[in-house]
Amino acid sequence: MHAPQRSAGAAIEIRKASKRYGAFTALNDIDLHIRPGEFMTLLGPSGSGKTTTLNLIAGFTDISSGTLEIGGKSVTGLPSHKRNIGVVFQHYALFPHMTVGKNVAYPLTLRGIKGDDREARVKRALDMVKMADFAHRYPNELSGGQQQRVALARALVFDPPLLLMDEPLGALDKKLREWLQLEIKRIHRELGTTFVYVTHDQEEALVLSDRIAVFNGGRIEQIGTGRELYDSPATLFVGRFIGESTVLRGSAEISGDETVMTTGGQKVIAHGRLAGGARPVILLRPERVALKRPGADVVSGENRLTGTIAEAIYLGSGSKYEVRLADGTIAVVRGPLGAADFGICDTVDIAFLPSDLILLPDDASADVTLT
Amino acid sequence: MTATHDEGLRSAVDRSAFLSRFRPRGAVWLAAPAVLVLLVVLAYPLGIVVWRSFTDPAVGVDNYVWFFQSAVNRTVLQRTFVVAAWVTLVSLICAYPYAYAMTIVGKNVRLALILCVLVPFWLSGVVRTLAWVILLQDSGVINSILRGLGLSPVKLIRTLPGVVIGMTQVLLPFMILPIYSVMKGIDTRLLQAARSLGAKPWKAFLQIYVPLSLPGVYAGAIIVFILSLGFYITPALLGGPRSILLSSLVQNQVLSLLNWGRGGAMGVVLLVATFVLLALAAPLMRQKHTSSRREA
Numbered sequence: 001m002h003a004p005q006r007s008a009g010a011a012i013e014i015r016k017a018s019k020r021y022g023a024f025t026a027l028n029d030i031d032l033h034i035r036p037g038e039f040m041t042l043l044g045p046s047g048s049g050k051t052t053t054l055n056l057i058a059g060f061t062d063i064s065s066g067t068l069e070i071g072g073k074s075v076t077g078l079p080s081h082k083r084n085i086g087v088v089f090q091h092y093a094l095f096p097h098m099t100v101g102k103n104v105a106y107p108l109t110l111r112g113i114k115g116d117d118r119e120a121r122v123k124r125a126l127d128m129v130k131m132a133d134f135a136h137r138y139p140n141e142l143s144g145g146q147q148q149r150v151a152l153a154r155a156l157v158f159d160p161p162l163l164l165m166d167e168p169l170g171a172l173d174k175k176l177r178e179w180l181q182l183e184i185k186r187i188h189r190e191l192g193t194t195f196v197y198v199t200h201d202q203e204e205a206l207v208l209s210d211r212i213a214v215f216n217g218g219r220i221e222q223i224g225t226g227r228e229l230y231d232s233p234a235t236l237f238v239g240r241f242i243g244e245s246t247v248l249r250g251s252a253e254i255s256g257d258e259t260v261m262t263t264g265g266q267k268v269i270a271h272g273r274l275a276g277g278a279r280p281v282i283l284l285r286p287e288r289v290a291l292k293r294p295g296a297d298v299v300s301g302e303n304r305l306t307g308t309i310a311e312a313i314y315l316g317s318g319s320k321y322e323v324r325l326a327d328g329t330i331a332v333v334r335g336p337l338g339a340a341d342f343g344i345c346d347t348v349d350i351a352f353l354p355s356d357l358i359l360l361p362d363d364a365s366a367d368v369t370l371t
Numbered sequence: 372m373t374a375t376h377d378e379g380l381r382s383a384v385d386r387s388a389f390l391s392r393f394r395p396r397g398a399v400w401l402a403a404p405a406v407l408v409l410l411v412v413l414a415y416p417l418g419i420v421v422w423r424s425f426t427d428p429a430v431g432v433d434n435y436v437w438f439f440q441s442a443v444n445r446t447v448l449q450r451t452f453v454v455a456a457w458v459t460l461v462s463l464i465c466a467y468p469y470a471y472a473m474t475i476v477g478k479n480v481r482l483a484l485i486l487c488v489l490v491p492f493w494l495s496g497v498v499r500t501l502a503w504v505i506l507l508q509d510s511g512v513i514n515s516i517l518r519g520l521g522l523s524p525v526k527l528i529r530t531l532p533g534v535v536i537g538m539t540q541v542l543l544p545f546m547i548l549p550i551y552s553v554m555k556g557i558d559t560r561l562l563q564a565a566r567s568l569g570a571k572p573w574k575a576f577l578q579i580y581v582p583l584s585l586p587g588v589y590a591g592a593i594i595v596f597i598l599s600l601g602f603y604i605t606p607a608l609l610g611g612p613r614s615i616l617l618s619s620l621v622q623n624q625v626l627s628l629l630n631w632g633r634g635g636a637m638g639v640v641l642l643v644a645t646f647v648l649l650a651l652a653a654p655l656m657r658q659k660h661t662s663s664r665r666e667a
Contacts, residue, residue, distance in 0.1 A: 058567060079566070079572075081569050081570055081572070086567070087568075089564060093558075093561055095564075095565070097583055106570075107568035110568065110569040110570055111569060154568065
């Protein structure tokens with residue numbers, strides 16, 4: 001009843017990798033280092049290059065330029081069946097003519113593992129995903145979630161040092177997805193295998209990952225832990241893709257060590273200044289902003305912008321407000337449980353300290369790609 | 372956990388409930404015209420054939436006794452099945468790669484390949500068979516080419532290989548089309564999955580793709596085999612005295628000798644033998660999984 005043995009995960013080293021299809025560049029000069037045993041998520045909108053990166057690692061497509069090393073060895077030109085990598089697909093890809101047990105035994109059979117040894121390893125892998133009772137069923141007799149658990153067992157049964165998962169939970173409903181996320185996390189902890197996980201769902205990325213690489217337009221915008229990406233995004237795209245946010249734009253002046261932005265006739269003070277001549281924008285996180293009655297509860301040094309409540313949503317764990325500011329920007333504000341209630345059309349101030357906002361260079365592509 | 376376990380079962384139950392809810396009453400009558408035609412043109416004449424085989428010229432099993440006592444009849448019956456088996460095998464060998472090619476080529480080439488299958492299909496069987504006579508005869512196109520190449524001519528016309536070649540060409544579409552229709556539904560991403568699990572490309576093809584294509588192979592093989600058993604024109608024109616098939620014997624009994632009872636008995640023997648073979652093949656075709664089609 002033990003899970004497959006802990007194996008040393010493989011490191012992945014991608015340097016200056018590009019992938020071109022004719023005139024189209026799917027992947028543009030990316031560098032990515034994944035540590036042994038790490039849970040790395042490749043996050044981004046569709047067409048951002050994350051699946052291409054996964055396919056390069058899996059050996060399903062060839063790299064156009066650059067280098068790719070797995071476990072310290074270059075795998076350029078090595079076909080996928082020689083890479084010894086587990087892959088889990090969004091479409092499960094279970095063999096419909098084989099039972100669950102035969103599916104999971106398949107990679108072992110290919111490796112010449114027979115008899116009791118094979119049976120024991122199949123059982124161990126199915127136990128790990130809690131599917132041992134289904135060994136004699138056929139895939140079409142299982143639900144999507146069950147099929148994906150079998151696919152996971154099949155991809156791990158041969159103890160690969162690296163597991164790739166391509167939006168494995170994309171076809172499942174929310175409840176099941178959340179439960180399976182925790183299962184995947186548990187399995188990763190138990191095995192010590194390197195996991196590379198592709199998703200477009202930032203919440204899923206935050207739940208699962210040690211680190212996240214955010215892809216946009218064939219490039220990696222930032223690599224970091226969830227906390228790093230949320231608290232200090234390197235680009236406006238990352239700031240907007242991870243978590244909820246409000247973007248304030250306006251004319252900015254530098255005064256000493258501060259950036260002063262005028263938006264909708266009101267001033268916002270931000271600490272620090274952007275390097276270079278980039279046009280700054282201000283990113284606000286909903287929970288770092290307080291809603292106050294106009295002019296009330298003033299804290300020294302805080303920024304205040306006046307607006308009216310456009311939408312008030314009760315979420316159970318708190319409330320969410322959308323506040324229309326003077327220049328028409330909609331600011332998202334999260335009110336904690338027990339905070340004062342506001343109604344639609346109330347005039348309010350949104351208040352935030354200069355240390356709670358994020359100053360970033362403007363980037364028009366951040367708006368276009370977020371659809 | 373239990374919720375997810377029951378999920379598959381529940382959705383299966385929902386599906387059947389959905390189907391029965393929307394199944395209009397009396398839908399069975401939609402099949403009435405076809406059933407009527409089959410009754411009139413198939414069941415009724417077949418009934419007469421069976422009836423006469425037991426009653427013409429006298430009541431009893433004399434016709435069957437005659438059939439099995441004749442060495443010629445037994446040889447021809449056996450030869451009919453052997454030829455059908457060869458035609459099925461040769462058709463399969465030609466059709467499988469052809470159908471596979473149809474699934475992997477571009478749209479225009481696929482259209483051309485489909486036309487290559489269908490155009491001969493639209494020509495009359497007699498015309499095609501006469502074309503084969505021209506090709507196969509001793510002074511025909513094939514032997515002229517062989518002679519031109521300095522090779523010795525081969526005897527093709529009025530031999531079993533000649534009959535098999537001609538029948539295969541006529542029946543090939545019946546093998547290609549069912550195989551193609553199954554193949555085009557196979558999710559080729561399964562091959563990618565197999566390779567990721569460590570299968571060499573040819574192994575992935577043999578162990579994953581081929582088994583999933585078998586329903587089409589079985590369907591095509593059964594159609595071709597059964598059509599071969601009753602083939603008349605092609606073997607009659609391309610065959611010789613040593614390659615006579617059962618259909619020619621039946622024709623001889625009924626039309627030349629006006630012996631309807633014996634002809635009927637031969638037909639019934641062929642029919643029963645076919646059913647026995649189908650019954651033997653049936654377990655092969657019973658597959659637990661329903662389909663390999665990719666989900667939407």
